[in-house]
Amino acid sequence: xxxxxxxxxxxxxxxEGGGVVSSNERDMLRLIWxxxxxxxxxxxxxxxxxxxxxxxxxxxxxxxxxxSFGSPKPGTGxxxxxxxxxxxxxxxxxxxxxxxxxxxxxxxxxxxxxVLAESSIILRERSMAQSxxxxxxxxxEHQRAxxxxxxxxxxxxxxxxxxxVSGTRYNAPLPLHEWSLIELGPLLTDFFGKPxxxxxxxxxxxxxxxxxxxxxxxxHFAYLSFNYGFGGGxxxxxxxxxxxxxxxxxxxxxxxxxxxxxxPALQYLIENLNRNGLDIPSxxxxxxxxxxxxxxxxxxxxxxxxxxxxxINAIWAIFDPQGIIFGGQIPSALAQMLIDRTEIxxxxxxxxxxxxxxxxxxxxxxxxxxxxxxxAPFKSAYY
Numbered sequence: 001x002x003x004x005x006x007x008x009x010x011x012x013x014x015x016e017g018g019g020v021v022s023s024n025e026r027d028m029l030r031l032i033w034x035x036x037x038x039x040x041x042x043x044x045x046x047x048x049x050x051x052x053x054x055x056x057x058x059x060x061x062x063x064x065x066x067x068s069f070g071s072p073k074p075g076t077g078x079x080x081x082x083x084x085x086x087x088x089x090x091x092x093x094x095x096x097x098x099x100x101x102x103x104x105x106x107x108x109x110x111x112x113x114x115v116l117a118e119s120s121i122i123l124r125e126r127s128m129a130q131s132x133x134x135x136x137x138x139x140x141e142h143q144r145a146x147x148x149x150x151x152x153x154x155x156x157x158x159x160x161x162x163x164x165v166s167g168t169r170y171n172a173p174l175p176l177h178e179w180s181l182i183e184l185g186p187l188l189t190d191f192f193g194k195p196x197x198x199x200x201x202x203x204x205x206x207x208x209x210x211x212x213x214x215x216x217x218x219x220h221f222a223y224l225s226f227n228y229g230f231g232g233g234x235x236x237x238x239x240x241x242x243x244x245x246x247x248x249x250x251x252x253x254x255x256x257x258x259x260x261x262x263x264p265a266l267q268y269l270i271e272n273l274n275r276n277g278l279d280i281p282s283x284x285x286x287x288x289x290x291x292x293x294x295x296x297x298x299x300x301x302x303x304x305x306x307x308x309x310x311x312i313n314a315i316w317a318i319f320d321p322q323g324i325i326f327g328g329q330i331p332s333a334l335a336q337m338l339i340d341r342t343e344i345x346x347x348x349x350x351x352x353x354x355x356x357x358x359x360x361x362x363x364x365x366x367x368x369x370x371x372x373x374x375x376a377p378f379k380s381a382y383y
Contacts, residue, residue: 003168003185005195009381013092013154015064020381024049028057029383032085033113033211034065039073041082058085065091065217066111066382068310071159087112090289092154095139095142095194098201098367099123099160100329101175101267102282104131105367108142109374110383111154113211117142118366128178132191154381155195157373158188159204161227164246168198173229173267201225202249204372205327206233207240211375214363218322222315222357224251225369226300226330228283234319244251251311263311264304264338266329271295283329290331301337309343316344316357327362328369333339335361 001219001313013020021029021337031046032038042059042098061067068088073080089110098105104123108116119142142148153336160179162172168185199207202225209215215235225232233249234241241248255263262268266283273280276296280286292298315324325334339359362368 003183003189005185005189005197005377006381008189008195009155012151012152013381021061021066022055024053024057025061026383028054028061029087029242033086033383036081036086037070037073037083037084039082040069052272057193072226089114090152092152093148094154094157094374095157095375096157096204096206096370096372097135098369098373099131099158099172099176099179100201100283100369101161101173103284104135104287105135105139105370106135106142107367107370107374108139108148109371109378110347111378113375114365115371115374116146116148118370120284120367122282123175133189136192153194155197155377156188156192157204157376158184158196158198159201159369159373159376160184160198161201161229161231163231163250164200165320166245168196170198170200183230195377197373197380199373199376200231200233200246201227201369202328203233203240203242203246204229204370204376205355205368206249206372207376207379208364208368208372209325209327210235210238210240211379213327213362213368214325214360220319221321221323221325221360222319223249223325223327223362225328226264226266226326226335227328228265228267230263234321236298251315254311254314255262255307259307262304262307264308268304269297269334270298272300287331290333292333293336297334297337301334301341305338305341305343309341309345312342312359313345321357323358323360325360325362327364 043054061290065088069083070086072083089112091111093110096107102123104121106119119138160170160171160172165171168183169181170244172180184198205225206223217239221235223232230252231250252263273296
């Protein structure tokens, strides 16, 4: 039987008439998210609704505690100043869990997008059951430290490295074989007692970028997720593209078996560094301590550049994004090395080249996948 988290949402979050929010309420909440500090009187100019309808919807959201009124903007016309609108963080919070090959990231976030707590768990040599027990302990500690009630706990977003197969089953890399090809949604719901939204790790990072990073400024971008493997996601007009069976952005799929070994997956960089005499135990360690002068770094970058550049040009030709974001677990200095070596296969006509996407290093310093997992339940249900 197919798993869907929506029927498991607690009754206190449901509106009269069914569902969490109506389509008009969803549009309103999305508008408030995208335009921080928007006043109530300004909302009408962004919608096709009458002012009376807008005010009625906002009042209903405020009565439920989802939206709150802030100080009015000064100088916004005659009459009584209109209050500003914001998402009320105290209404609900979620937990994002991101499973990579070496570490599990945990992020608690409220409905306004405020990060309440973050932590991580070393995954190496721990079973799935042991890891989940530790996640639950961390979650309980964060709830106590932030005085978070169980009633306001909306749900869990879960992200895992690996491509989507069907339902909530993912095919993860070898270090995560125990997590692979099983229905994660029902398993995690039974374990945590909450509805669970399950995603690919690269897609979760893409969602985080769209909500908190470059997506605040550009509406069409590709997100490269450099992790143990290599994947990502595509955002069109501000929304994540799933397509087909949910694997849009599985960029490693363009390489054959031999080229696959020369794709920019960080597992191969770790192996190269260790062959050069360094002791790099994990990608997390490398990201924290990365030095571009380490022996083996320049060699690896030179080796992956042809395959990497071909991918950049393929994304540009097929998707035509405004930007290509370098994210995941890649150190910023390493991302810059790849950007500096990028070869663009352009053939200007009449001396005029095609407009190129901007190559951007993600500014999300923490675990983007965990952040994306945390916001996923709210983005799915509210905005």
